[in-house]
Amino acid sequence: MRIDRFITVTAMGSRKEAHQWLKQGRLTVNGQSVKLAKQQVEPGQDSIALDGEVINYAPLSYYLLNKPAGVLSATKDSRTKTVMALLSTADFRADLFPVGRLDKDTTGLLLLTNDGQLAHQLLSPKKQVTKLYQAQIDGLVTAADVARFAEGVITQHGTKFKPAKLQIMGLDLTKKQSVIQVQVLEGQFHEVKRLFQSIEKPVLKLRRLAMGPLTLPEGLPVGQYRPLTTMELTALKNSSKGV
Template sequence: MQTNNDSGGKGNQGRPKRKRITTQYQKETGHKQIRRDGGSGPQKPHREGLYRADRPHRKDSHAPLSKQPKVPGEIRLNRFIANSGICSRREADVFIETGLITVNGKTETRLGVKVHISDDVRLNGQRINPEATTYLVMNKPKGYVTTMKDKHADNTVMDLIAGQCTQRVFPVGRLDKNSTGVLLFTNDGALTEKLTHPSYNKKKIYQVQLDKRLKKSDMEKLVQGVKLEDGPMHVDAISYINDSEKDVGVEIHSGKNRIVRRLFESLGYKVKKLDRVYFAGLTKKGLERGQWRYLTNEEINKLKSGFYQ
C-alpha cells in the first residue's frame, strides 16, 4: 500500500514534473533561483541599511528647519509672504531658497523659519504686507502704554481694540503712558517706516497744560530754540489757549522721544497734561477717550500720498 506524505491527503502520484526555466539574468550573473514567500526569483544582495560610512550624508543648506515651538504672533515665512497675495506658499519657498527674501535686513534662505507679523520682510527690496492693509485712528486715554505687549504694564492701547479689529495692527509712533490724543494704528509697514523715520517732517499739534503760567519770554525762547541733551530744538508755533496762561497750544515737526515734555522741563515747567490733537493729517474729532474708528478711503489716500501739512 502506497503511503501519502502530503498532509492535505493528496499524493504526488501522477503529477507532472515542473520544468525549471533559466532566465537570461541568471545566465549572465550565475545567480540561482531560490524559493521565498510570495513567489520565486533571483536572489538580490541584502541591503544593510540607509547609512554607509563610505557615503556621508549630504548637507543641504536649504533643508527645512526642525519643528519650532509655537510663539504667539509668529507665522512661517512662506505663509507671511503668501498672505500678501504676491504668490502661493510653494512659490514663496522658491523665493526664499533663491535668496530673494530679506528679514529685518538679512537674507533668509532657510525653509520653515518663523517671523513676527511686525518684522520687516522684503522681496527684491520691496516691503511685504502680510495681510490686507488696515488703518484706524484712536483717541488714546491716559494710563495706557503705547506698545503691542508689556508684561510690566497693566493696560496697553492694544487692549482697547482687542476682539473688535479682525486684522492685526500696531501703533505708529509713541504717546507715553500719561499722554492722550491722536494715535494711528496700521499693518502697513512701509507707511509706518515713513511716518516714524527721523526725516519725516510733518507737523504735530499738542495742547499742553503746565503747572504754572508760561512767561512770554519763555515762549520766545521755545520759538528761538533751547538746548537739550541731544541738541538744540525749537517749536514752530506756540500760543495761549485761555486766560490762565497755563494752557498752551504747540505746533512742532520733530518726532524725538518726549520732545514736548523735555522742552518745557528745560525751562523749569512741569507738564501736567499733554494731548495730541493733530498727527499725519488726522484729528480726534468725534472720538471720546478710548474710542477708535477706521479711516475713510479719502483719509487713507491722503495719508499715503502725504498731501497734508
C-alpha cells in the same frame, strides 16, 4: 508687487532687512530661493517664506484711536494694559501696532496699523510730519517762551530741539497755569515734556490733537477708535511722502 515691498506691507521687516534676507538666501517664493528685490509676487497666490516659515498676507488696516490715560502705547506688556486691549475681538490682529508712542499719562490721537512702511515714513525726521499737542502747563507761558521755541531749544544738557510752534491758548493767573498748543516736527522721546522742562514749566496734562493732516475727531470718545476714511488715509500717505 515686489518682494521687498511685500515684506514691508506685511510688517515682517524694513526694506533694508528684506534686501539683507534676499542676499542671505533666506527668502523663498513657492519653495524657490530668490535673490532680487524686484522679484514680483502675488500675495494670496504665491507662497512666500522666511527661513522656511510662510509669511501670511493680510490686507492693511488703519485705526484712529482716542487714547485714554493709563494705557501703554505698546503691543504687549506683562503688567500694564496696552492700547491693543481697546480693540474689539473682530478688529484685533496680532500684526497691528501703534505708530509712535504716547506716554502712559498722555491722551489723544494714536494711529494703529500693520503698515510698517507708512509708520516708518510718518516717524522719520526727514519727512517732517508735524505733531500737534495741547497741554496744561504749571506756570505762565510768555511771549519770550514762544520766541524761544520758535528759535529751537537747546537744553542745559546740550540736547537740541528743532523750532516748534508754540501758541498760548489761555492763562489762569490765580493758579499760575497755562493752556497751550505746540506743534513739533521731530517726535523725540518725551519731546513736549522736555521742552517745557527746559523753561522750568512742567506739563500737567498732555493730549495729541493731530499728526500731519490727521486730526482727532471731536466726536470720538476717549478710549474709542474707528477706521480711517479713504480721504484721511490718502492725505496721510501724501504727507508722509512730503507731498
